[in-house]
Amino acid sequence: MTETYNDSLIADTMETLQSNNYNIYFNDALAEVARFIEQGKYSRFFVLTDENTGKYCLPLLREKLGDADFDLIEINAGEESKDIDFCIGVWKMLIDFGADRKSLLINLGGGVVSDLGGFAASTFKRGIDFVHVPTTLLSQVDASVGGKTGIDIDSIKNIIGTFTQPKAVFIDYEFLKTLPARQILSGTAEMLKHGLICDAEYWSLLKESDLSQPTGEMVYKSVAIKNKVVLEDPHERNIRKSLNFGHTIGHAVETYSLINDEDSLSHGEAIAIGMICEAYLSYKKTGLSLDELNEITDVLMELYPFYQLRDEMNDELLEIMKKDKKNLSGNINCTLLSKIGQFNIDNICTSDELIESLQYYASLN
Amino acid sequence: MTETYNDSLIADTMETLQSNNYNIYFNDALAEVARFIEQGKYSRFFVLTDENTGKYCLPLLREKLGDADFDLIEINAGEESKDIDFCIGVWKMLIDFGADRKSLLINLGGGVVSDLGGFAASTFKRGIDFVHVPTTLLSQVDASVGGKTGIDIDSIKNIIGTFTQPKAVFIDYEFLKTLPARQILSGTAEMLKHGLICDAEYWSLLKESDLSQPTGEMVYKSVAIKNKVVLEDPHERNIRKSLNFGHTIGHAVETYSLINDEDSLSHGEAIAIGMICEAYLSYKKTGLSLDELNEITDVLMELYPFYQLRDEMNDELLEIMKKDKKNLSGNINCTLLSKIGQFNIDNICTSDELIESLQYYASLN
Numbered sequence: 001m002t003e004t005y006n007d008s009l010i011a012d013t014m015e016t017l018q019s020n021n022y023n024i025y026f027n028d029a030l031a032e033v034a035r036f037i038e039q040g041k042y043s044r045f046f047v048l049t050d051e052n053t054g055k056y057c058l059p060l061l062r063e064k065l066g067d068a069d070f071d072l073i074e075i076n077a078g079e080e081s082k083d084i085d086f087c088i089g090v091w092k093m094l095i096d097f098g099a100d101r102k103s104l105l106i107n108l109g110g111g112v113v114s115d116l117g118g119f120a121a122s123t124f125k126r127g128i129d130f131v132h133v134p135t136t137l138l139s140q141v142d143a144s145v146g147g148k149t150g151i152d153i154d155s156i157k158n159i160i161g162t163f164t165q166p167k168a169v170f171i172d173y174e175f176l177k178t179l180p181a182r183q184i185l186s187g188t189a190e191m192l193k194h195g196l197i198c199d200a201e202y203w204s205l206l207k208e209s210d211l212s213q214p215t216g217e218m219v220y221k222s223v224a225i226k227n228k229v230v231l232e233d234p235h236e237r238n239i240r241k242s243l244n245f246g247h248t249i250g251h252a253v254e255t256y257s258l259i260n261d262e263d264s265l266s267h268g269e270a271i272a273i274g275m276i277c278e279a280y281l282s283y284k285k286t287g288l289s290l291d292e293l294n295e296i297t298d299v300l301m302e303l304y305p306f307y308q309l310r311d312e313m314n315d316e317l318l319e320i321m322k323k324d325k326k327n328l329s330g331n332i333n334c335t336l337l338s339k340i341g342q343f344n345i346d347n348i349c350t351s352d353e354l355i356e357s358l359q360y361y362a363s364l365n
Numbered sequence: 366m367t368e369t370y371n372d373s374l375i376a377d378t379m380e381t382l383q384s385n386n387y388n389i390y391f392n393d394a395l396a397e398v399a400r401f402i403e404q405g406k407y408s409r410f411f412v413l414t415d416e417n418t419g420k421y422c423l424p425l426l427r428e429k430l431g432d433a434d435f436d437l438i439e440i441n442a443g444e445e446s447k448d449i450d451f452c453i454g455v456w457k458m459l460i461d462f463g464a465d466r467k468s469l470l471i472n473l474g475g476g477v478v479s480d481l482g483g484f485a486a487s488t489f490k491r492g493i494d495f496v497h498v499p500t501t502l503l504s505q506v507d508a509s510v511g512g513k514t515g516i517d518i519d520s521i522k523n524i525i526g527t528f529t530q531p532k533a534v535f536i537d538y539e540f541l542k543t544l545p546a547r548q549i550l551s552g553t554a555e556m557l558k559h560g561l562i563c564d565a566e567y568w569s570l571l572k573e574s575d576l577s578q579p580t581g582e583m584v585y586k587s588v589a590i591k592n593k594v595v596l597e598d599p600h601e602r603n604i605r606k607s608l609n610f611g612h613t614i615g616h617a618v619e620t621y622s623l624i625n626d627e628d629s630l631s632h633g634e635a636i637a638i639g640m641i642c643e644a645y646l647s648y649k650k651t652g653l654s655l656d657e658l659n660e661i662t663d664v665l666m667e668l669y670p671f672y673q674l675r676d677e678m679n680d681e682l683l684e685i686m687k688k689d690k691k692n693l694s695g696n697i698n699c700t701l702l703s704k705i706g707q708f709n710i711d712n713i714c715t716s717d718e719l720i721e722s723l724q725y726y727a728s729l730n
Contacts, residue, residue: 043694088449091518091525100693123488125690126513126526148491153456160456161491162527325490328465329408 014220019227020147020165020234026220029170030064033106033133036168037068042129043102045070048090048117050077053109057135057175061108070106071097075116079258082112082152084160090120104129104167110136111143111267115158118149122164131168135175137187137214138267141194141222144169146230146240155255156323163235171223173216181212185303186268188214189246193275194225196296197242200341207299242343244326244335249357250274252320256313265307272304276364277357282336284353286344296340301364309362314355321354379585384592385512385530385599391585394535395429398471398498401533402433407494408467410435413455413482415442418474422500422540426473435471436462440481444623447477447517449525455485469494469532475501476508476632480523483514487529496533500540502552502579503632506559506587509534511595511605520620521688528600536588538581546577550668551633554611556583558640559590561661562607565706572664607708609691609700614722615639617685621678630672637669641729642722647701649718651709661705666729674727679720686719 014026025032037045047070049058054074073093075081094103107117107130114132121130134144147165150158176184188211195203202221209218226243233240254270265273279296282288318332326333331348338344379391390397402410412435414423419439438458440446459468472482472495479497486495499509512530515523541549553576560568567586574583591608598605619635630638644661647653683697691698696713703709 084453088518095518095521095524095688098687098695100695101690102693119488123484123525123527125524126515126528150491153453153460156460159460159490160488162488163491322463323460325466328467330463330465 014216017224017227019145019169020231022165022168024145024169024171024223024227026171026173026216029172030061030133030174032168033061033131033170034064034066034068036131036170037065037104040104040129040167041102042104043100045104045106046073046094046097046099047071047106047108048073048075048113048120049108050075050081050110050113052077053113053135056178057108057133060172060174061106061133075113077112079112079152082116082150082157084151084153087116087120087151090116091124094120094124099124099128101125101128104131106131106133108133108135110134110139114139114143115148115150115161118164118166119151119161122149122162127164129167131170132166133170133172136179137176137184137219138190139187140171140176140219141187141226142190144171145223145226147234155259157251157255159323159325171219173219176214176219182266184212184214186266188303189268189271189275191218191222192299193243193245193271194222196275196337196340197245197335197343198229198341199225200339203340211303238345241326241335241345244345245337245343246271246275246278248274248321248324248326248332248334248349249277249317249354251324252317253307253309255320256317257307269304269307272300273307273309273361276300276361277354278334278336280357280360281334281347281349281353282338282344284356285347285349286336287338288336289339292337292340297364306365308365309358311359314358317358318351318354379581382589382592384510384534385596387530387533389510389534389536389588389592391536391538391581394537395426395498395539397533398426398496398535399429399431399433401496401535402430402469405469405494405532406467407469408465410469410471411438411459411462411464412436412471412473413438413440413478413485414473415440415446415475415478417442418478418500421543422473422498425537425539426471426498440478442477444477444517447481447515447522449516449518452481452485452516455481456489459485459489464489464493466490466493469496471496471498473498473500475499475504479504479508480513480515480526483529483531484516484526487514487527492529494532496535497531498535498537501544502541502549502584503555504552505536505541505584506552506591507555509536510588510591512599520624521685522616522620524688524690536584538584541579541584547631549577549579551631553579553668554633554636554640554665556587557664558608558610558636559587561640561702561705562610562700562708563594563706564590565704568705576668603710606691606700606710609710610702610708611636611640611643613639613686613689613691613697613699613714614642614682614719616689617682618672618674620685621682622672634669634672637665638672638674638726641665641726642719643699643701645722645725646699646712646714646718647703647709649721650712650714651701652703653701654704657702657705662729671730673730674723676724679723682723683716683719
């Protein structure tokens with residue numbers, strides 16, 4: 001018997017999800033890690049952390065692993081660590097530690113750790129096994145599922161990467177309990193996106209909930225939505241593009257902020273801005289009603305701090321958008337909505353349209 | 366009607382081979398490149414060359430491509446260009462040229478160009494299409510087929526890479542006609558290996574032929590052998606390991622020479638040494654007869670220059686072998702022969718055994 005509402009939901013409803021040849025564990029997920037290693041017949045294993053997860057999350061994992069012996073690879077916290085130079089550092093440590101093809105890499109951390117660790121593992125000796133133990137809400141509901149790995153070059157996000165599935169994902173609600181509010185909200189943006197692109201009911205539930213404390217059930221629901229989408233289209237040929245809603249503009253604003261701001265935007269804060277802009281484009285181009293645009297705008301503006309977009313930034317933002325992986329033939333490509341709960345992919349947007357949407361956001365102050 | 370023996374063989378027998386979801390073209394292969402691009406609906410294409418193939422081979426390709434517009438990426442010739450730093454250079458050029466996910470990379474060159482280009486393409490924006498146009502005998506009979514891509518870090522060969530199939534391979538005999546003798550012999554070593562591991566008749570044919578001028582038929586035969594092996598075991602779980610015969614010691618000698626010698630050994634020269642040593646280990650461990658050991662030794666010593674191995678080199682050679690991808694649990698792993706035409710995988714060799722085999726080679730002077 002558990003005592004809190006959240007925990008009882010976890011215990012009652014969160015069955016293991018089947019993904020692309022791997023399992024996503026929810027119940028007592030950290031204990032599952034130990035079982036997985038035992039059954040995996042690995043020659044050895046390595047844990048990749050950042051300085052924060054090394055401090056706050058590794059002890060929880062260590063407790064479950066008992067006497068198991070492993071080497072630790074630690075990177076700095078923050079998006080800067082996704083640069084190719086850090087990836088080379090991880091490769092060199094695997095070499096120095098004598099990792100072989102039967103080694104396992106456990107990525108214990110947020111999206112930077114899982115994206116970078118997944119890429120490093122998927123290319124080390126042409127590929128060793130890896131699993132994700134996501135420790136932030138954002139990485140639990142987004143990065144850890146779907147088999148995308150990636151690193152940055154010259155601050156271009158995920159410009160280099162592979163599609164490689166982890167061997168398992170372990171989503172432990174325990175980690176969320178100590179996260180700062182800003183990190184929780186960073187993940188909430190992706191959860192709201194899941195509702196907006198394909199589940200109006202889930203969107204309604206979320207907007208009426210206290211999103212500073214998402215329940216285990218909500219996390220599970222978001223992972224289930226994302227898993228369904230990526231299972232159907234693992235290589236992003238069609239419906240997986242739905243997950244890019246808010247991300248063409250959001251990624252650009254995030255990159256801009258990373259380069260220019262001392263205290264840069266979180267992923268979720270940037271994606272929230274992107275979703276408002278792209279909801280505006282949806283209203284202009286793909287039939288989203290004015291009422292729904294206003295509803296989306298209100299919910300997101302209520303949750304996320306306002307970020308001052310100025311006209312002088314437009315050129316740089318457009319330049320970043322032009323380098324986006326999702327583009328074809330030099331055209332900037334957005335996933336939009338036709339209504340709440342229904343996405344519309346492959347919309348080419350002109351510079352003028354994109355700027356108008358940025359100005360819409362700027363006018364909300 | 367053609368006039369030379371080689372050319373008529375090419376015309377009569379060299380049908381397109383089917384590999385792992387791609388074709389290997391032999392007849393009029395360069396013209397096939399043009400047809401492939403036309404049918405591929407690519408947004409654009411890029412050609413990767415080194416300074417030599419840019420000078421000697423690109424004009425032949427250009428002739429077939431007509432007015433087609435492409436951007437050129439050129440690297441220095443030589444194994445040093447397989448370092449991660451050069452790979453980053455290729456990625457940055459693809460970014461600067463505005464390559465998108467529908468772009469095609471054509472790797473025009475030897476094994477360095479195809480290994481590096483294949484890796485760069487397989488990871489750029491999580492993977493763009495690439496094809497190989499191998500211009501050396503070595504790359505025609507070895508690197509271009511099988512879907513291995515790879516780059517080096519700290520002179521550790523292919524320590525980073527992926528298994529990614531090209532979309533096509535175009536093997537044009539024309540390129541071989543202008544190759545220097547030493548480069549031809551570098552490729553011949555791999556052809557001899559194909560005979561040794563699985564076709565005694567082919568080995569007999571080769572040892573009685575003038576290997577300074579392998580025929581088109583021989584090239585075709587070697588590609589067909591390699592293709593059969595990699596089709597059956599693309600990820601090197603079992604029979605593909607047969608192709609590693611000569612390579613545990615050969616790679617170590619090659620790496621040693623690359624680091625220490627002004628005029629370093631070619632791949633084939635190093636692999637010939639590796640095959641002699643590993644034939645000795647086969648005689649000691651897996652039942653190769655003394656007669657066959659002597660036969661292999663004689664053929665290879667006749668073809669390749671003697672390289673002075675000294676006892677002082679052993680520690681460094683063993684150190685390099687220990688970092689070999691093929692090892693498991695710290696043990697050095699060799700593919701050996703039980704007789705000519707029959708391989709035997711996963712033989713763990715002790716340092717003493719390996720040193721003894723190096724001394725066997727050294728004694729042949």
